[in-house]
Every structure is written in C-alpha cells, then in structure tokens.
Amino acid sequence: MxxxxxxxxxxxxxxxxxxxxxxxxxxxxxxxxxxxxxxxxxxxxxxxxxxxxxxxxxPILKEALDRLKGHISTESPLETPVLINNLEILESECNKSVPHRVLAGKLAAHEVLISILEKEISKPDLNTDLLHKALVAAIALTNHQPDIFDAEDLAIAIKILETQKDPILIRDVLQWLAKCCIMHEMNRQSIVGADVIDKLKPLIRLKNAEILRDVCTVFRCLVLDDDIRVEFGHAHEHGKLLANAVLIDLTKLLSEYEDKNVICDILLTIASLIVRHEFCVMVEDAGGLTFALDLLKKYPESLKVCGESLKFLRALAGHDGVKHHIVQQGAAPLIHNVLNIHKKNETLAKVALICVSTLTLRVKENSLAFFETAIPETIVETMKIHANSKIVQRNAAWAIRNMVSRCRDQCESFLSCGAEDLLNAAMTAHPTIQQDLKSALRDLGCKVDLKEEWTGTAKIKIAN
Structure with a gap:
C-alpha cells in the first residue's frame, strides 16, 4: 500500500x-x-x-499570509508598501496552479483578502493602488476556484462598481466577477439576482474599449451552462434578461470601434445572447447583419474577424426570415470566399461549414445561392485537407445534406468532385458520425447501407 x-x-x-x-x-x-x-x-x-x-x-506563501493576518488583527498595521508586497506574493503564488490556490484557501487567504477589501473601501480616502493589488490577488485566488466567492465578495464588488470611477478598479471587479462565474451556476444566479446587470449596462457606454471587452466577458460568463453539479441552469433566463437590456446597445456599438479585437468581442457576445428568435430580428434591425457582411468583405484575410462574423451570422439564422435576408444580402459568395481562403485552417473550416449548413437548412433558395458560387468543390477540397478531423467531416456532411435535400438536381455538383468517396472514407475513419455521413450519401442518391436499429420484440402481425 x-x-x-x-x-x-x-x-x-x-x-x-x-x-x-x-x-x-x-x-x-x-x-x-x-x-x-x-x-x-x-x-x-x-x-x-x-x-x-x-x-x-x-514557504513564502505562508509567511505572506501570516504577515497579512497580523496586519488585520493587530493595532500596528503594515506600511502600505509592505502590505502591497505581501499581496503581490499572494497573487504570484496563486497564479502558479490550482493546488497553490487551494493551499492559499486553506491558509485563510480568502478571509484575509475580504477583511482588507472591506477595510479599504470603507475609507473616505481609499488607496487605489492597495485596493487594486487586493483585487488582483482575489482574482488569482478565485481563478478555477469559484466556490470561495460568496455574498461578502459580491457586496464588495457591487460597492466598488457603485462608488468608484477609476477604470483600473472597474476592470478588476469585472474580471473578478467573470472568474467567479466559470463553472459555478449559483454564483451566476446570485450576480443576476443582485441586479448587477443594471450596474454593468452603463459601463458599455463609457467609450473605454478595455472596460467594454471586460463587460462583454462578464455577459458571456453569465449565460454559461457549464456547472455539472446543477441539473438545470438559468442560462436561457439570463440570456433573455441581458438581451433585453443590452442587445441593441451592443449592436449599435459595433460601428463605433475600429479595433478588430473589440469588434470580435462584441460579435461573440451578441451571438451568445441571441437565445430567442425575436432577438435575431432586433439585431438585424439595429444594423448587425449589414455590419457582419461588411466585415467579411473588408477583412477576408483575418481569421479572427471571419470566424466571429460567421458565428454571428449563424446565430442570426435562428430566425427563418433573417436566414433568408442573410443570403439575399449576398452572404453566399462572401462565405464561400472566406472558406476558400482559409480552408487549410481547421477551426475556420469548422465554423464556415456549420454556417453553410445552418443557412441552407430547409431553404431551397439559399441552397441554390450557394450552388451558384460553386462552393461544392471547395467543400470537398476542405474535406480532403481535414480528413482526420471528425468535426470538419461531420459539418461538411451536414452542409452537403442540407444543400442537396431540396435541390436533388444539384447532386452531380458534389458527386463530380468526389464527395461520395470522401464520405465513405470518413465513415471508416470516424465511425461515431456514421449516421451524419450516411444521411449525406442518402440525399446524394448514393448507395448506403442503412441499419434498422430496432425492430420490436412482440410477435404481432398488423392486419391493416
């Protein structure tokens, strides 16, 4: 043993x-x-x-925490530079790994930080540098350890948002809130329940790109559904609340920034908040669709911009009317162009193919628009390049199936490029997606062996 x-x-x-x-x-x-x-x-x-x-x-972690505890409990507190130095040691050690953070928690790091933060924010002339260092240490301690975040932490975060105007402190609090939301449903519910959304909404209008990006991160974290300890999360409810509160404002902000990183963050956030079909119409009416298509025209070489734009378009396609408008406004040749340019990039290929699949689902006119761009050859080439990628093969199969299911006269476009052989090869290489591949072969009119999964057990003959 x-x-x-x-x-x-x-x-x-x-x-x-x-x-x-x-x-x-x-x-x-x-x-x-x-x-x-x-x-x-x-x-x-x-x-x-x-x-x-x-x-x-x-261990310097234990020594630093012992000094911080002494600072709190004795009447001879540490000088500010010494206090900041010990907070920096705590932050540095916590940033090393989760075990370091767990050990810091066992040594009462959370209680120490809360005491320092509460004491500091209660001062009329608080020390911004000290408060910043304490918040940064709290972020490091909370990272992948969200269980330590409690009502006291939330109260401190809210008070800072309500009383402080310093951009550095605001960003610290936003990053702290984002960390505590990851893999923790109850923290997300507590934040939404405390009306923090109302306090975050004014921040997106500050014309501060870094703050805007941090706010967007918090919004996306609030609609996560990643806590396996909870049977049913509130991601959809949170998405509705956020969409009604900020969706139009975020869409209008797209045209106010030239930084591609900021634009991509906004696009990703909007896409994560479109949880109902009526929100697709709201975003289109606010100019989101036109802006995304312009991005594909303007930055076809940018992997990040194209990737986020395609995800955005796919989210908008959740409404059938908007799905029609996307293709009517010229999305098909733009998407084909982007896929053709970046077909060697697996991540972009996955996104582009699933976007084609979504836009052509049950819409013959959209399928015909994509056929007119000669995209079948590019889809087949992409399958050849990423033969070992199960997701690329699956997404390509979906795109092929959706494009030909209502345009059977176009099957030859794929067959002449060798789609049948590639789909059959993918079935051998990726047996877990055989049903997706078989559905594409079936709609192409190819020979496919369909297995009857269940035939029943009762020996009953049906008369009629």
Missing part, C-alpha cells in the same frame, strides 16, 4: 534541509523529494514547487 504524507510534513522536511544543512531552497526541495520517494512515499498530493524562504525555510 502506498504511503502518503501531509503538505506540512513535506514543508517541514524542506525547512530542515534549508536551516540545518544550509541548502538552497531549490536544493532542499529536490533532496526532500528524493528522500520521500526513496521511502516509497506517494507525493501525488503534495505541491512540490512551493517557493521557500532561503533564510527561514518557510
């Missing part, structure tokens, strides 16, 4: 090597690992890369 030790036992052994045998911290750590492994100790639960003080032999 494997032997295990506590983190404190490991730390004490390193300290002994430093203090008693005058080893450097790195030498002491390496020697300690060798000693325990030689004894058959399993160190899988130990943080072996802690940074130790070369004089005291203690």
């Amino acid at each position: 494997a032997k295990f030790i506590l983190q404190e036992t490991f730390n004490d052994a390193v300290k002994e090597n430093i203090v008693e045998f005058s080893m450097s911290p790195d030498e002491a750590r390496e020697e300690t690992v060798k000693q325990f492994e030689a004894q058959g100790v399993n160190l899988g639960n130990i943080i072996k890369d802690l940074t130790f003080n070369g004089e005291t032999g203690q």
Whole structure:
C-alpha cells in the first residue's frame, strides 16, 4: 500500500534541509523529494514547487499570509508598501496552479483578502493602488476556484462598481466577477439576482474599449451552462434578461470601434445572447447583419474577424426570415470566399461549414445561392485537407445534406468532385458520425447501407 504524507510534513522536511544543512531552497526541495520517494512515499498530493524562504525555510506563501493576518488583527498595521508586497506574493503564488490556490484557501487567504477589501473601501480616502493589488490577488485566488466567492465578495464588488470611477478598479471587479462565474451556476444566479446587470449596462457606454471587452466577458460568463453539479441552469433566463437590456446597445456599438479585437468581442457576445428568435430580428434591425457582411468583405484575410462574423451570422439564422435576408444580402459568395481562403485552417473550416449548413437548412433558395458560387468543390477540397478531423467531416456532411435535400438536381455538383468517396472514407475513419455521413450519401442518391436499429420484440402481425 502506498504511503502518503501531509503538505506540512513535506514543508517541514524542506525547512530542515534549508536551516540545518544550509541548502538552497531549490536544493532542499529536490533532496526532500528524493528522500520521500526513496521511502516509497506517494507525493501525488503534495505541491512540490512551493517557493521557500532561503533564510527561514518557510514557504513564502505562508509567511505572506501570516504577515497579512497580523496586519488585520493587530493595532500596528503594515506600511502600505509592505502590505502591497505581501499581496503581490499572494497573487504570484496563486497564479502558479490550482493546488497553490487551494493551499492559499486553506491558509485563510480568502478571509484575509475580504477583511482588507472591506477595510479599504470603507475609507473616505481609499488607496487605489492597495485596493487594486487586493483585487488582483482575489482574482488569482478565485481563478478555477469559484466556490470561495460568496455574498461578502459580491457586496464588495457591487460597492466598488457603485462608488468608484477609476477604470483600473472597474476592470478588476469585472474580471473578478467573470472568474467567479466559470463553472459555478449559483454564483451566476446570485450576480443576476443582485441586479448587477443594471450596474454593468452603463459601463458599455463609457467609450473605454478595455472596460467594454471586460463587460462583454462578464455577459458571456453569465449565460454559461457549464456547472455539472446543477441539473438545470438559468442560462436561457439570463440570456433573455441581458438581451433585453443590452442587445441593441451592443449592436449599435459595433460601428463605433475600429479595433478588430473589440469588434470580435462584441460579435461573440451578441451571438451568445441571441437565445430567442425575436432577438435575431432586433439585431438585424439595429444594423448587425449589414455590419457582419461588411466585415467579411473588408477583412477576408483575418481569421479572427471571419470566424466571429460567421458565428454571428449563424446565430442570426435562428430566425427563418433573417436566414433568408442573410443570403439575399449576398452572404453566399462572401462565405464561400472566406472558406476558400482559409480552408487549410481547421477551426475556420469548422465554423464556415456549420454556417453553410445552418443557412441552407430547409431553404431551397439559399441552397441554390450557394450552388451558384460553386462552393461544392471547395467543400470537398476542405474535406480532403481535414480528413482526420471528425468535426470538419461531420459539418461538411451536414452542409452537403442540407444543400442537396431540396435541390436533388444539384447532386452531380458534389458527386463530380468526389464527395461520395470522401464520405465513405470518413465513415471508416470516424465511425461515431456514421449516421451524419450516411444521411449525406442518402440525399446524394448514393448507395448506403442503412441499419434498422430496432425492430420490436412482440410477435404481432398488423392486419391493416
């Protein structure tokens, strides 16, 4: 049976090597690992890369937190530069890994930071630099550890949003809120329930690109559905609230920025908030469709811009009327051009093919518009290039199926390019998507073996 030790036992052994045998911290750590492994100790639960003080032999994380605790509990607080230095040590250690953050949590880092933040924001003449360092440390501690975020944290975040105008502090709070939303449904519900959306909405009008990008990140995090501990999340409800509050404003902001990174963030955010078909119409009416098509014309060489624009168009196609308008306004040749330029890029190929699939689903006119651009050859070439990509093969099969299902006279366009052989080859290479590939072969009029999954068990003859 494997032997295990506590983190404190490991730390004490390193300290002994430093203090008693005058080893450097790195030498002491390496020697300690060798000693325990030689004894058959399993160190899988130990943080072996802690940074130790070369004089005291203690982990600098523990020393920093002990000093911060003393600052809170005694009547002789640390000087601001010393306090900031210890907060920086805490942040640096937490940024190393999740185990470092867990250890910091066990050493009461969260309680320490909350006490410092509460004390600082209650001052009429608060120290902006100190508050910034405390918030940055809180962000580092919360990263992939959202369970520590509680009502006290939320109250502090709201108070800072309500009282502070410093862009740095506002960005700190936004990043903190975003971190606590990832993989934590209850935090998202608490934030929405505290009417934080009303406090975030004015921030998108500040004409500050960095703040706008951070606000967009929070919006996207609020509509995540990634917490496996919760059976049913509120992503759809949050999406509706946000869409009604900011969708039109975000769409209008697209034309106010030239920075492509900002534009892409806005497009991605709008796409994540279009959770109902009526929101597609709202965005189109606000000029979103025209803007996205102009981007494909203006930046066909930009992978990021094209990728986000295609995702945006796919989201807009959730409304049948808007789906017609997208193609009527010339999307087909633009999408074909982008796919042709970037067909060697797997990520862009996935997005472009699923966009074609969505736009041609059950709409004959849209399919014909894509056929007129001679896109079948490009789709087949893309399949050849990414033969090992299951998602590309699946998305291409969907695009082929949707394009020919109502335009059977166009099947030859794909068959003459070799689509049948590629689809059959993909069935061998990617057996988990055989049904998608078979549906494309079926609608192309090719021979395909369809397996009857279930024939029933009762021996009953149906008379009529």
